[in-house]
Amino acid sequence: MEKKGKLIIIEAGDGSGKATQTKALYEHLCREGYRVHRVEFPDYAADSSMLVRMYLRGDFGGHAEDVNAYAASTFFAVDRYASYRMKWKKAYEAGAIILADRYTTSNMVHQAVKLTDREERESFLDWLWDFEFNKLGLPVPDKVVFLDMDPEVADQLIAARAAAQAQERDIHERDKEYLHRCHAAYEELAKKYGWTRVACSEHGEPRAIEAIHADVYAAIMSLLEGME
Ligand SMILES: Nc1ncnc2c1ncn2[C@@H]1O[C@H](COP(=O)(O)OP(=O)(O)OP(=O)(O)O)[C@@H](O)[C@H]1O
Numbered sequence: 303m304e305k306k307g308k309l310i311i312i313e314a315g316d317g318s319g320k321a322t323q324t325k326a327l328y329e330h331l332c333r334e335g336y337r338v339h340r341v342e343f344p345d346y347a348a349d350s351s352m353l354v355r356m357y358l359r360g361d362f363g364g365h366a367e368d369v370n371a372y373a374a375s376t377f378f379a380v381d382r383y384a385s386y387r388m389k390w391k392k393a394y395e396a397g398a399i400i401l402a403d404r405y406t407t408s409n410m411v412h413q414a415v416k417l418t419d420r421e422e423r424e425s426f427l428d429w430l431w432d433f434e435f436n437k438l439g440l441p442v443p444d445k446v447v448f449l450d451m452d453p454e455v456a457d458q459l460i461a462a463r464a465a466a467q468a469q470e471r472d473i474h475e476r477d478k479e480y481l482h483r484c485h486a487a488y489e490e491l492a493k494k495y496g497w498t499r500v501a502c503s504e505h506g507e508p509r510a511i512e513a514i515h516a517d518v519y520a521a522i523m524s525l526l527e528g529m530e
């Protein structure tokens with residue numbers, strides 16, 4: 303019988319602090335002596351993300367909608383499959399904690415919003431669940447923490463980061479209206495799938511990184527019982 307680990311996802315809209323909070327939680331859990339592996343999606347440094355990179359830089363069209371939800375989801379899912387098989391399957395099956403910055407949950411939001419008809423969207427979500435978790439065999443998350451950052455605040459954080467690091471925005475980050483639709487979908491899907499919401503902004507300002515971290519840690523604490 304396999305001794306499975308725990309798969310924890312830090313999920314949110316673009317520029318909402320996922321990398322920052324994943325790093326803080328990873329360091330906290332390491333300090334406490336847990337066996338933790340940190341992964342991120344897309345896995346930009348890996349060959350498997352080539353189609354994702356082509357899509358996000360606009361090779362197939364400058365708008366998210368230029369690639370339909372099913373095609374785009376497949377690019378991201380294949381990248382995830384390669385990461386799972388090559389980087390963390392063994393550790394997960396040996397009982398480690400896997401901490402992921404984005405996962406299938408990003409396809410559930412960022413691709414599902416392309417379908418405006420409710421029935422079509424539900425049917426896409428059912429297809430996606432079956433495709434990634436049953437057909438590809440990726441593990442279902444044990445906990446999804448949704449960082450709820452006001453999209454206007456996230457847009458300012460992206461702008462500041464882009465200026466500081468001379469980075470270009472991808473086709474999703476360039477489209478403010480799309481990011482607002484994604485935020486609404488996050489709120490809806492957090493309820494549908496039972497994701498834990500952590501408030502990350504108030505009165506148009508981001509909350510302090512440490513305060514958000516304390517809430518993220520509190521959200522995952524109960525999962526750690528019996529883990530080493
Ligand atoms: N609570 C916060 N207060 C102020 N600045 C923050 C906060 N959280 C993150 N930042 C800063 O905002 C920027 C975006 O944060 P981060 O890279 O963690 O977000 P992300 O969700 O991983 O972004 P992306 O979706 O683009 O991968 C970074 O420059 C980071 O230092």
Ligand SMILES: Cc1cn([C@H]2C[C@H](O)[C@@H](COP(=O)(O)O)O2)c(=O)[nH]c1=O
Nearest residue numbers: 316343344378404405408409412413474
């Ligand atoms: C993993 C994953 C991501 N996406 C979307 C979400 C974001 O808009 C981009 C990735 O950008 P980041 O700023 O580097 O996080 O891609 C998606 O649609 N599906 C996925 O599975």
